[in-house]
Amino acid sequence: MVLVFAEHQNGPFKKAALEAVTWGSKAAAMMGTTCAAVVIGTPDQPEQLGHYGAKTVYQLNNAELNHFDQKSYTAAVVQLAKKIGASLLVFSHSSIGKSLLGSISVVLEAGSVSGVNTLPELDNGFVVGKNVFSGKAQAKIAIDTDIKVVSLTGNALQPEVVSQDAALVEGFTADLPAPAVKVLEQKTVQGITPLPEAELVVSAGRGVKDPANWGVIEDLADALGATTACSRPVADSGWRPHHEHVGQTGIAIRPNLYIAIGISGAIQHLAGVNNSKVIVVINKDTEAPFFKAADYGVAGDLFEVVPKLTAAVKQFKGQ
Amino acid sequence: MKILVCVSKTPDTTAKVAFKDGNTVYDESGVQFIMNPYDEWYALVRAVELVEAGGGSVTLINVGPAANDTIIRKGLAIGADEAVRIDAEPSSAYFVASQIAAYAKDQSFDLILLGKETIDYNGSEVGSMLAAMLDCPFVSYASELNVTGTEASISREIEGGTEVLSASLPLVISAAKGMAEQRIPNMKGIMGAKRKPLNVVAPVAVQERTRTVGFSLPEAKGAVKMIDPDNMEELVRLLHEEAKVI
Ligand SMILES: Cc1cc2nc3c(=O)[nH]c(=O)nc-3n(C[C@H](O)[C@H](O)[C@H](O)COP(=O)(O)OP(=O)(O)OC[C@H]3O[C@@H](n4cnc5c(N)ncnc54)[C@H](O)[C@@H]3O)c2cc1C
Numbered sequence: 003m004v005l006v007f008a009e010h011q012n013g014p015f016k017k018a019a020l021e022a023v024t025w026g027s028k029a030a031a032m033m034g035t036t037c038a039a040v041v042i043g044t045p046d047q048p049e050q051l052g053h054y055g056a057k058t059v060y061q062l063n064n065a066e067l068n069h070f071d072q073k074s075y076t077a078a079v080v081q082l083a084k085k086i087g088a089s090l091l092v093f094s095h096s097s098i099g100k101s102l103l104g105s106i107s108v109v110l111e112a113g114s115v116s117g118v119n120t121l122p123e124l125d126n127g128f129v130v131g132k133n134v135f136s137g138k139a140q141a142k143i144a145i146d147t148d149i150k151v152v153s154l155t156g157n158a159l160q161p162e163v164v165s166q167d168a169a170l171v172e173g174f175t176a177d178l179p180a181p182a183v184k185v186l187e188q189k190t191v192q193g194i195t196p197l198p199e200a201e202l203v204v205s206a207g208r209g210v211k212d213p214a215n216w217g218v219i220e221d222l223a224d225a226l227g228a229t230t231a232c233s234r235p236v237a238d239s240g241w242r243p244h245h246e247h248v249g250q251t252g253i254a255i256r257p258n259l260y261i262a263i264g265i266s267g268a269i270q271h272l273a274g275v276n277n278s279k280v281i282v283v284i285n286k287d288t289e290a291p292f293f294k295a296a297d298y299g300v301a302g303d304l305f306e307v308v309p310k311l312t313a314a315v316k317q318f319k320g321q
Numbered sequence: 322m323k324i325l326v327c328v329s330k331t332p333d334t335t336a337k338v339a340f341k342d343g344n345t346v347y348d349e350s351g352v353q354f355i356m357n358p359y360d361e362w363y364a365l366v367r368a369v370e371l372v373e374a375g376g377g378s379v380t381l382i383n384v385g386p387a388a389n390d391t392i393i394r395k396g397l398a399i400g401a402d403e404a405v406r407i408d409a410e411p412s413s414a415y416f417v418a419s420q421i422a423a424y425a426k427d428q429s430f431d432l433i434l435l436g437k438e439t440i441d442y443n444g445s446e447v448g449s450m451l452a453a454m455l456d457c458p459f460v461s462y463a464s465e466l467n468v469t470g471t472e473a474s475i476s477r478e479i480e481g482g483t484e485v486l487s488a489s490l491p492l493v494i495s496a497a498k499g500m501a502e503q504r505i506p507n508m509k510g511i512m513g514a515k516r517k518p519l520n521v522v523a524p525v526a527v528q529e530r531t532r533t534v535g536f537s538l539p540e541a542k543g544a545v546k547m548i549d550p551d552n553m554e555e556l557v558r559l560l561h562e563e564a565k566v567i
């Protein structure tokens with residue numbers, strides 16, 4: 003059995019969860035077994051995971067799991083995995099998934115690979131691909147244990163509806179230790195797609211010169227329905243919040259479209275974005291290194307180019 | 322407070338990435354190595370600050386060969402009191418976590434700090450594994466850490482925001498940006514580091530669970546298509562019709 007940990011955001015499933023179930027059900031088919039999912043709390047319509055290939059959804063209903071506590075989540079997932087005899091556990095490569103991967107693999111005596119971006123190859127054991135060196139290379143890693151644990155990089159594949167069937171939803175109550183951490187507060191930006199999940203990203207750097215100039219960037223992001231990001235100096239000087247910082251020391255993303263505005267394209271910045279499907283660079287310096295990593299380039303002053311692009315996007319969307 | 326800080330060695334962020342032996346081994350020739358930035362700038366510096374403010378000791382641990390002593394000495398110069406090197410190639414996250422767990426299990430550390438990930442393997446796995454091996458709670462991606470008595474208050478990064486939490490020591494914590502500011506070691510630190518203890522410990526036997534089969538480099542990008550800045554309609558058209566991303 004393949005067991006996928008499907009995350010939701012106080013109701014709606016994250017896109018990463020649908021990707022993970024899609025991946026898990028494809029892997030299950032290759033391995034000649036079935037795919038189940040586990041959810042914590044009460045996502046909207048858990049049975050919809052059936053459309054992505056999950057036959058059963060186990061709903062963990064312990065109230066202690068309302069907040070993320072690494073120790074209790076580990077215990078809960080391990081108990082379920084043992085009960086259903088899971089041989090492959092799949093997480094999203096999210097803050098929760100990355101926190102659980104290692105501990106669960108240790109308790110289940112399983113080999114683990116984090117940040118997987120390919121389906122498994124099974125002709126010679128169980129081999130998966132992942133990015134290493136911050137996106138500058140790809141590694142193939144074999145897992146040699148009976149039970150295997152992976153986390154799946156965001157946007158490595160698209161969620162795919164493979165069935166009309168609803169999944170069977172079954173409750174599961176775990177026997178939990180006392181929570182080790184007390185969550186006091188959660189501050190999240192509402193209403194926009196978090197960066198690791200975003201398909202369209204508009205990102206800007208020091209070229210914008212002043213936080214007061216950010217309006218042109220936001221207008222473009224709004225017109226596209228994109229999430230905003232920034233380079234490190236921009237986050238460091240407090241122009242933008244830290245969670246928008248992409249790159250080697252920030253977060254790594256792989257959206258379908260990454261528009262880099264007034265960013266020079268230093269190698270540490272590229273490390274976080276060079277897996278984007280399509281890269282557009284807007285920079286007034288034709289020698290900016292970012293152009294070498296770009297699919298489309300616009301050499302010009304961002305304060306002139308970006309409003310024109312925003313207008314063109316609005317016109318396109320209005321059609 | 323007794324703190325253990327786990328530090329790893331990684332290629333410098335600008336190092337070229339190439340492989341040898343039929344693309345199975347990272348080619349280290351000509352590569353400059355550094356202490357993994359998350360370990361150095363955030364985990365280690367915060368540990369030193371906490372001990373400066375409240376007393377205790379900082380032990381630095383690395384799993385690696387003798388060549389790693391250079392970065393270990395740098396960690397001592399930044400302010401760790403002593404260092405331990407487990408004398409083995411860090412072949413996998415599981416191997417590394419097993420070695421550190423074997424060393425730490427009866428040393429009653431109050432706090433074990435790691436970086437959020439290594440910038441070469443990008444695993445983010447060692448901390449969570451180590452916590453499970455020591456049966457100790459784990460908090461990942463901490464961007465703020467304060468300790469009063471045996472209570473820690475922590476902010477951690479989550480998708481699109483932060484979470485504020487509290488927990489009792491002992492804890493395993495992985496450090497993200499924000500936890501501290503980079504410290505450049507001064508002359509006094511560098512001189513002092515030479516006299517601080519660096520204990521070399523033999524590894525314990527570990528049965529590996531994963532194997533690296535090989536590496537590959539991404540395909541080179543085709544040439545960039547330059548668009549006239551006065552014709553943004555063309556860019557939108559290409560993004561829609563050619564790239565199919567909007
Ligand atoms: C260990 C380490 C880790 C790092 N990690 C990261 C990381 O995670 N993320 C990251 O981003 N950086 C990181 N950096 C920093 C990185 O090396 C660069 O310094 C940084 O990315 C530069 O940011 P920038 O492109 O916004 O600014 P700059 O390099 O100053 O570039 C600004 C660009 O804007 C252009 N510009 C200026 N005005 C205009 C205009 N009016 N119109 C159009 N274009 C204009 C300029 O031509 C220039 O190309 C790291 C560095 C180190 C050493």
Ligand SMILES: Nc1ncnc2c1ncn2[C@@H]1O[C@H](COP(=O)(O)O)[C@@H](O)[C@H]1O
Nearest residue numbers: 329384411435436438439444445446447
């Ligand atoms: N060889 C090593 N020796 C000591 N600590 C390590 C080693 N490798 C990784 N670590 C620690 O584990 C963290 C996470 O590493 P990783 O799981 O490889 O991303 C690093 O930031 C270090 O703090």
